[in-house]
Amino acid sequence: MTTALHEFPTVPTPGQTLRAARRARVHAVLSGGLTAALGTVGVALGLSVIFGGPRELRVGWLLPLVGVQLNLDALGGLFVAVTGAVSAAVGIYTVGYARREHLARFPLTVLPLFVAAMMLVPAAGSVTTFLLTWELMAAASLVLVLSEHHRAEVRSAGVFYAVMTQLGFAAILLALVLLSAAGGGDSFDTISASSGDIPSGTRTAIFLLTLLGFGSKAGLLPLHAWLPRAHPEAPSPVSALMSAAMVNMGIYGIIRFDLDILGQGHPSPHWWGLTLMIFGAVSAVFGVLQASVATDLKRLLAYSTTENMGLITLALGAAALLSSYGAMAVAALAMTAALLLILSHAAFKTLAFLAAGSVLAATGLRDLDKLGGLARRMPGTTVMFGIAALGASGLPLGAGFVGEWLLLQSLIHSPHDDTTLLMLVMPLSVGAVALTTGLGIAAMVKAFGVGFLARPRSAAAEAAREAPASMLTGMGLAAAACTVSAVAPVLFGPLLERVLTALPTLGGEAAGPMLGAYLRLPGVTGSIAPGLIAVALVVAVLLALALARWGGRHRPAAVQAPLWACGADSLSPRMQYTATSFAEPLQRVFDNVLRPETDVEVTHYAESQYLVEKVTYRTLQADPVEQRLYTPVVRAVTAWAQYVRRAHPGSVHLYLAYGAIGLLVVLVVAR
């Protein structure tokens, strides 16, 4: 019987397949529905807290000694609402995605758990609760990253992620233990009340440790290495959740602990803001450079996350620096920019990853060099990705524009009367932001233009078909959010003002910028009206189209014709520019930073060295920071582990001896 089974692999009967399919469908609907429902609750809760005042919840029995304390205020409410909104879109999307990509039952079960954990982090009201929820979130996300653990890349990404997230956790743990010891309590309220008494050495230590821990969660350089590995390898709904919601928690941590709790005692020293700005600027520029030369669609998006988190951190740093100089109005501007960037990034990054997921589900491809021609095959997904790419490029009519505009305004309006530091830092920051935007445009043009337009570069892309309705609906939700932040950020106005008012250390008292139909800036002259620009642009484009009709009656009927192939009969899809070739000029210009490994091999004919038989060109774009910084560390750890391994020869006697010696040492020490 066993041999028979071996020879004839069991083919499931039609009834079995049907039942399995139905079960898979139920799982998908349950998991997606639960996620979406949790998300909706999160949005409602977040908004109710922002507009209705803080809420508290204490569950004494859940955690021994201290209990679980949940304390949701306006700042936390904002992050809960953002997470909720992302989850709602992702939840609906997952219903279709899970069935197309055959997501297993286990990750589907963990998905709502992950969302819940993420929404608990900003709600935590005490150090213990925060650490608990943080670790829950990290563990859940790790499980989800490992969903497709049969692939080696996934396992390697998982190891990277696990190690880095735990190291980050260790830093956070240490920082928060220090904080609660120095602040004389466990709950955030107690600590902030007495945060003025915390000695400056401890404050510095806490700042550096939290920057390390939260910075690695937010994917800031040089602790970003897990991000471009883990985000692409996770299933796309999870990537969307991680890239649009989870990384925000790093930002939340920095705001909460460094700028809010510690800032309430003393105004933060200048160098804190400066440090944040430097980390932010470096991350933004490095992230976008990597994105502009990446050829893997999801890796590109992951690097874009590093870029955007960098911009947000830059804005946070600017707010801290400006408020440390007492320029509260401009600091409030920078803080609004940071918050708005968080909102818009969540919107367009969710959309981008979901659209990338639907491409992946339709073609099995992430490699832009093999994609193309999707606009005709998956029009819905293409439009969605287009909206996301426009948002990510920071151009007008895109979701990211208003946030970046506010950031630039806060940078150019910083006071410069006699503060040399500001005079030097602000122009450089504008340069960094501008370079980031410029390269971001290049990266997104590449992703959209090469990935979705032109002709398919592989059979898989040729055979792509449109995503099911549930996936499109999920993406539609995110697209709507993108549109709102692009043309009507006025809708976010009251929300941001409330949150800002709750952050007195960052100029909350100074009236925030008025996000009306015209965005006017308090205290400085400058305004913009994104909605009006959109309307005017539509009118102008229609006018241009009307102009092109002029002379139309003399015109022969329009035709379709094959491409001009320089006289040849046709162009093959292989003659198109690929993502690699598209980014080649940038790669060359930034050769010193990117350090691509290229390798050209020219084979000549035997008869003459002037005749080339073939040319082989290979290029590998690895992450230079990872190679320079991580590889030596990993190698050292491995070497050390090899060394330590000698003490583990597998002999039970030896282990017993170790135990005995250990016990003796403990006894001696404890005596």
Add this chain to the structure above:
Amino acid sequence: MSAMSVMSVVATLLQVVAVLVGAPLVVGGMRQVRARLEGRAGGGVGQPWRDLRKQLRKQQITPLGTTVVFALAPAVVAGTTLLIAAILPLISLGSPLDPAADLFGVVGLLFLGTVALTLAGLDTGTAFGGMGSSREITIAALVEPTILLAVFALSVPGQSANLAAIVAAAADNPGQLVSPGSLLAFVALAIVIIAETGRLPVDNPSTHLELTMIHEAMVLEYAGPRLALVEWASAMRLTVLLGLMANLFLPWGIAGADPSPLGILIGFVVISLKILVLAGALAAGEVFIAKLRYFRVPELLAGSFLLALLAVTASYFFATPTN
């Protein structure tokens, strides 16, 4: 902000119409200057208009396999440029759209047009289209920092990035214009305008060799009315940017926020003269230089970035407080 007076609306409409009609003439004039300096007779100032009218009467060809991106890109480029023409303070200061978009917004719109065209180049799926797009977007990415820093430098005296405020501040305080900051910003902005409009030495607008093309390579597939829009739009971009440059650094003659008919007339004549002079100077300068090798262009742009950075710092250190 400016009251929406009837006259300022009139001035804005006149601005748009003048750019529409005048842009091809500006390009024609530049070609004529160039032709004369090369000892040729030249096609005459009206040649671009003749070409445009002719293209508008030709058949529209949609290459097989292209999408709506290819079809709409010319209209988007032209539309963004028209919108910029309506926003900028060319004839008068009080454009009703001035508070809707400041200089950052204008730069964004400019790039929106560039992006539309690069996507169209990729959409055709030809080797040259992709090549042109790749080159154009690389230059755009490197130009952006310079532009924004120049904006920054210019916004320091007026303490605003809104164009009317910048121009008004410069007109009120002309001493500012010869400050080191302003001069450095001028040079930086001149370089980026040359790069963005595809003039020598960054790109050769009259090349026939596909392999050396940047802008032209992206639009090789356009025919008839769409080509007309593309060429019209690129002429308008050049005109509008020259006009912006003229009024940022030579703000005299521009009509106020609530202009009189005479003011509008004067403003119109003055800005036309300024643009013609700048265009003539640009064309004359082009006679003396050759196109840079593509990979030398980033060096030029890095230089302009440095100038812009110095401009900001200089305008900080030498700023004379206006209030």
Add this chain to the structure above:
Amino acid sequence: MSWTSKIRRVGRMAEPATPTPTNPANTVEPPTGVTGSLQLRHVDCGSCNGCELEIAGAFSAVYDAEQFGVRVVASPRHADGLIATGVVTRNMHQPLLNTLNSIPQPRVVIAVGDCAVDGGAFAGGYAVVGSVADVIPVDVRVPGCPPSPAEIIAALRTVTGR
């Protein structure tokens, strides 16, 4: 000698234009009805490159065909006309047709040189399909081996009407 003084000393190089051809018997209606604008895509169908030299001469500073509104463009999509030189060789037969079909309507075809007009010295060669007129309809013929730039310009002006 500096560039500027050279420019000043040389002055205008282009020869003064002769009167516009108006005789309807030997002019062609401009393809779109707009006079004074003609963009051409050049195809070398198998020429000895003698005609190319003369065409280049016609666009040089001395003859300056541009003053009559003629320009050579890179893409046939931008062109109103095809300017063909040389006999049509077998290898260039299909590319010639492809190029012509890529030019948007309305369009003209101008055959320059004896080879293009009637096969010239190469008529009947084993690698030759025929003259340009044997392959595609030709509107304007410029005979000569090679025709002088002045003759080429005169022929072009019958199309641009300028």
